[in-house]
Amino acid sequence: MSRRDILAGLVLLVVLLAIPRILGGTYILDLGVLTFLFISQAIAWNILGGYAGQVSFGYAAFFGIGAYTTGYLWLHGWQPLLTLPLGALLAAIFSLIIGLPAFRLTGAYFVIATLAVGLAMRVVALNAEPFTGGASGLTLPTDVPGKAWFYHSMLILMSGCFLISAWVRRSRFGMALMAIRLDQAAAASLGVNVPLYKNLAHTLGAVLVAIGGGIYCVYFQYIHPDQVFGFEISIGMVLMPVIGGLGTLWGPVLGGTLYYAIQDTLLTIFPFAHLLVYGLLLMVIMVIEPRGLLGFARLVRRRRPVPPAAGQRQPAVAPS
C-alpha cells in the first residue's frame, strides 16, 4: 500500500463514518450496509480471481454457508455474532474440499468446475430442508440491533477485507499469486508451490465472504437458498472486480460501489434492466480496456505528459 493508498483509505473511512451522521435516515444506512457487503465480497473474490487469475463462479457457496451457519445456530439459541467464526471455519473447510480437486484443472476447465459447484450448492440447499428450511427458507428472530449497528459492522468488515487485500498484494504470498497469474509453469519452475498458494487464496476469500454472509443473515432476518446460494451472488463477485479493475487494490472497491448503485437504482424501476447495464458495461470494458475503470482512468491520465513519480512502478503495458 503506497502512502497515497493509505491517505485515500483514511479519507474515505472518515467520509463513510460522517455520512449517516450528517444525512440521517434509514435509507442511507441500508444503502451503506449492502454497498459495503458487495465491496467486501468483491475484494475477497479478487484475491483469487484477480491476484492469482483463477476465475471462480462458485463463491456463492461460501456466502450461503456463512449465512446458513449463522441462521441455523441462531435459531438454536446461539448468539449470532459468535457463529461468525464457525461459519468462516466451515467455509474454509468446504473451500479446501472444492479447491484440492478443482485446482488440478486450469483455465476454462477450472471455471466450469467452480460453476458446477456453485450451481449444485443451491440445489443441495433447497433439498436439505431440516437445515435450510428448503424452499420456504429460514425465518429468523427479529430482536436485532438497529441499522446503524449493521452499517458500522459492514464498514469494519469492508475495511478489514481491504487491509488484508493490501497486505496480500505486498507480501511474498502476493508475489506467488502474481507469478501464478502471469505464468504458472514458470512460477513452478522457480519453486512456487502452485496448488498451495491457489488453495490459500481460495480459502482466504471464502472465509471473508462467509463472514459477510453471516452478518447479512442477521441484517435481513430471513434467508433462502435461491438468495444466498443464488447464481447472482457468484456472478456479482466476478463482475464487480472486472468492472472496477481486475487484480488491483481499488478496482473491487470502485466496481462494488457502482455495481450496487446500478442495481439499487434500476431494480425497482425496470426489474431486469440492471442485467442489461452490466452486460453493456462488460462488453465496453472487454473491448476498450480489459483492466476495468481504473484502466480507463490510467489511459485518460496518460494523455497528459506526467513525470513518473519516484518509486512508482512503471505501467506494464506500453502506451497505445
Added chain:
Amino acid sequence: MAQIPATQPVGARPLERSQPLLETRRLTRHFGGLRALEDVDLAVAEGEILGLIGPNGAGKTTFFNCLSGVLKPTSGEIRFRGEAVQGRLPHQLVRKGICHTHQIARPFGEMSVRENVLVGAYFGRARGEDAAQRADSALATTGLLRLAAAPAAQLTVGQRKLLEIARVLAVDPELVLLDEVCGGLNPAETAHVLDVIRGLPKRGMTVIYIEHNMRAVMSVSERVAVLNFGRKIAEGTPEEIVRNEQVIAAYLGTRPAA
C-alpha cells in the same frame, strides 16, 4: 574410426570416483506410440558442465522435462544425490536443488526485471534468505542490473534469455538445466552467456546444457552426450564427439562418399 561405447565414461576424469550428482537409469518417456526417450543412462558429476546435443526432436527437452518434474517418466529412474526423485513436482525438485530454464523464455511480463528475479530468490532453494541481495547479485552476474526497474515485457530476446539465467541463479540450485539459452542471440550476447555458464561451477553449480550451436557447446563443455531418436548414441569429450561417425551421421550429416 573407433566408436565410443555409450555407457563407458571417457576421458581423464572417471565418474566412478564419487557418487554422481545426478544419474538417470533406463529413463524412458513415451507419448502414446512416440518413444521420445528410450532407456537413457546418463550421469553428471558435481561441478561438471555436460553438453547435451542432438537433432531436432531427439528428446533433449523431454529429457529435461523429466529431470525437472514437468513430465513424469514412463519408466526408469532419476537419482539426485542417490535419492530417487522421478515423478516429483517441479517446485519440490527446486527445493532439492534442480532448476531449469525454458527453451522459449517465459518472463513474468507485468513484473519488473528485478521482481522476476526476486520470485526465484523468494521461492527457490534458499527460501527467501537474503532474497534481495541474491537477486541483485544474480542481476549483476548476468549484466541486467541497469535494467532492473524495466518491465520484463520490454526486454529483447537476448535479455529475456539472460533473465532466465538470472532467475535460476537467484534460486541457487545445485543442478542447473539450461535449455538452448544461446538460441536467437547475437555473437556478443552468446559470448557473454557462455562466460556466465563457465562461471557456474565456481558457484557450486553443476550444469547440463542443451545447445544447437556446436561451437558454443564445444567451448564450455568438458563432456558431451548425444541423443538421437530418444536414445543416447554417444558420450565423450567434445573432440571425441565431433569425430564420432555415428554422431556425424545422425547430427552433422552424412559425410560424402568420396
